[in-house]
Amino acid sequence: MVGQPGFLCTWLEARYASVMDVRQILAQLIEERDQVDEAILSLERLAAGQGKRRGRPPAWLKNIKEALPAASQKPKRRGRPPGKNKPKAKPEPSPGS
Numbered sequence: 001m002v003g004q005p006g007f008l009c010t011w012l013e014a015r016y017a018s019v020m021d022v023r024q025i026l027a028q029l030i031e032e033r034d035q036v037d038e039a040i041l042s043l044e045r046l047a048a049g050q051g052k053r054r055g056r057p058p059a060w061l062k063n064i065k066e067a068l069p070a071a072s073q074k075p076k077r078r079g080r081p082p083g084k085n086k087p088k089a090k091p092e093p094s095p096g097s
Contacts, residue, residue, distance in 0.1 A: 057065075
């Protein structure tokens with residue numbers, strides 16, 4: 001019956017062509033879901049290790065930090081800390097000295 005011209009053959013092909021597309025779409029969605037699950041797992045691992053780390057950071061992490069815009073980083077504070085510029089009060093001489 002397959003390959004023979006006729007109404008039934010074309011109707012069946014048209015009917016099940018959409019089923020094949022749904023299966024293909026489903027397969028693609030499952031593949032994307034697996035990729036998203038892997039990304040979530042990687043981010044969870046990264047977030048779990050947010051404590052102080054010792055040693056040199058990995059190269060990929062250093063590259064990400066360098067790619068961040070400078071505006072998001074705090075500017076360096078220069079000079080003396082606030083309150084250090086006040087002159088010291090000189091003790092007044094006592095009247096009896």
